[in-house]
Amino acid sequence: MEWETVIGLEVHAQLNTVSKIFSGAATAYGAEPNRQACAVDLGLPGVLPVLNGAVVAKAVMLGLAIDARIAPRSVFARKNYFYPDLPKGYQISQYELPIVAQGHLDIELEDGTRKRIGITRAHLEEDAGKSLHEGLGAMTGIDLNRAGTPLVEIVSEPDLRSAKEAVAYMKKLHALVRYLGVCDGNMQEGSFRCDANVSVRPVGQEAFGTRAEIKNLNSFRFVERAINFEVERQIDLLEAGGQVAQETRLYDPDRDETRSMRSKEEANDYRYFPDPDLLPVVIHPEFIERLRTELPELPDAKRARFIDAYGLSDYDAGMLTGSRELADFFEAVAAGCDAPKLAANWVMGEFSAALNRSEVELRDSPVSAADLAQLLCRIEDQTLSGKLAKDVFEAMWAGEGDADAVIAARGLKQITDTGAIDAIIDAVISANPAQVEQYRSGKDKVFGFFVGQVMKQTQGKANPAQVNERLRARLLGD
């Protein structure tokens, strides 16, 4: 039987506010356990939550970027369950009335076509703390630094049909939140993670199959592998005459498999009800409009502009707008050397390769956009050949200084002394009488041969424009 995969993703993105969603404690990552947990985060008797307005603004920006409806009135609800790292015994979340609803995101499929993925809702909630097991013997430690960190949970429609589509969607969303500056997107630190709802059904069947929810996937690779494993598991099960259980599963990257965590029967009844400690969030149209004007250029618009303004191919524009940092970097290089196509080739080529090879992030690159632009200018003004430029780039990457400094230090500086160039030209002419004869009899093509010879003699350091001019004069002048 042919099977169709159906996937919906619930992405949790940590909003990068300075303080927590309901308290003034800092959200910074990596502090000593419980040093960033105030009385409110600890859920001490008598404390009350107060909503951080910055969280609302970021959620609204996200809503605008996915073309969603911003709820004029949304409500925080309590999700009740007991867990040691959940200090109040409930998580403050949004349930019936989320802040963002009915948006969408377009992803690009492998064949180059686009597909629109519906986004059911995005709601605000607080993160829980962490249970610590290492180094504590039989005890469990509780670290509440993360408790109260603002999250936006973005729930897609079950519109995704393969692990690849799921990854494309997640990457697109990842780029988007970073473009918007609402989330740092750091997946290792858990700032951007997802749960995947996966089911299969016979091709042509309308009704969905029973789904399993895979929790807490924190890398694109894990999303792909976990879904692929789960799809195979479900198909094998069904084809063997079995049934898929509605349950929560965990992905184990070491063994590359998903394992059952709890069944539907064991699932909590969360007893949601509106949190009486918080007022409904009322958002006025003026607030939305103000944020709309503050929205940065979004990936799709930027891509179109890159094609239009820089004459880039759709592919190049897509690559360069994959992240806001890369796009900004490219634009700075292009502006600095006034050669957008050259800039695009270098940014995607040598530069990206160097980043990968050295395993450094763009923001930590030893070569700045201005440095790279300077190098490209030296190609443009023909100081450097493409090959020499690569050597100079390697030297720049290794910290030997900017392009001009490397050129000077390595004696790569172009020869501009006309006397010296003339002497070499004369030597080349006298050494190749046959070619001179051919040129003079009208074979223009031979001119290139002379240029090559001169450049060879100067190890590429002669200014090509100068060589052209002097060579032509010498060849015709005699």
Next chain:
Amino acid sequence: MKLETLTGWRRRLRAREISSRELTELYLGRIARLDAQLNSFITVTDELALAAADAADERLGRGEETPLLGLPVAQKDIFCTEGVRTSCGSRMLDPFVAPYDATVVARMKAAGAVMLGKTNMDEFAMGSSNETSFYGPVCNPWDPDRVPGGSSGGSAAAVAARLVPAATGTDTGGSIRQPAAFCGITGLKPTYGRVSRYGMIAFASSLDQGGPMAATAEDCALMLNAMAGFDPRDSTSVERRAEDFSADLERDLKGLRIGLPREFFGEGLDPEMRAAIETALAVLKDRGAILVDINLPNSGLSVPAYYVVAPAECSSNLARYDGVRFGHRCADPLDLQDLYTRSRAEGFGAEVKRRIMIGTYVLSAGYYDAYYLKAQKVRRLIADDFRRAFTEVDVIAGPTTPELPFRLGEKSADPVKMYLSDIYTIAVNLAGLPGLSMPAGTIGNLPVGLQLIGNYFDEARLLNVAHQFQQDTDWHARMPAAFV
């Protein structure tokens, strides 16, 4: 020495006729001598009180004037007090010392008040008799065999016995007004949002409201001036211009329209109580008020609606008491489940458990709409009744309770009977309105409370009416004989 009201002591402190230290010692002495009969305090903070009194004397000496400077008060043990145990009347919080002051406590400290200690209360404010306290029941100073009411029973009994001139209370369904009525003192539940709930341990967040309990309306106004005000740490606190609740006390009552809800005078009201209330209303009429019959047709639904909403919120609010971070933890837990179940089984009393179970049930999948959602709708109907009534009248009046203080143990076995003792007070919380109870007579030796209900933020009006009533009556000045 004559035991003055809070206002009286304030005058004498400022006239330098007595020092705050002398005053504090006087009341600490009364507590030490007399509270064994009542059990109205859970914690007495002698040393802190004397230190605060000395500091107040210094400030008084410099001519400083803050509203409660040097005046002894008590805090209901539901308000968090930095460095002093805050038990909420529960074994669960017996070992809990808050690392911070509730906003009310901080404001009263800033106003110069001298805290004598923390008063007894029903466990987590769940009760109408103060019998659910882990620290034992409180006795009614007018008759030690009877309850003082609850949940602010300790504050009410302590004020009535003049162990302290004024105290704070909290009122979720009548917990200030009912004990004020049972103990013959004046107590005010402000409009929801008027007094910050930050640091006031939550029972039912959408209903809880702190307020003053004292001998007179004038004293309550003085207390409320210190307690009330917007608090950015409580999202449900209301941002309004500061108000002087003492300013309107002397206004006359000519033409004041007082609505008498027929539903509050019907079946279930003790006939002697009714007579006492009618006599009291006649006093207001003599002062020029106009008595008007009104209807609050949905008031009969208030007790059932309340016993859905309040337990629902409590079941969630009390989830944090899990033995993990603070409060009672069972000995040698076997695993996480054991830690939870035994800590909570040991830490909570029967009434708290009952309400957690009711609340968990009404919020459960499949029951939410039928119970919680419906109760919220009823709540709106009840508020609408009041809204309509306040288009016709300025103030609503009636009995605070359907009957006199009952005997200790009389209703402990029958929760529904116990719940019905708040039948006249609960609707006020559901609507979020201000309500006041003041002593309006006695039957035998036992006090009768008259309840006044005002429109939103009309506390000044309620205090004005009560103060005018107290100009013509002396119920508020009477003291139980054993404590004179």
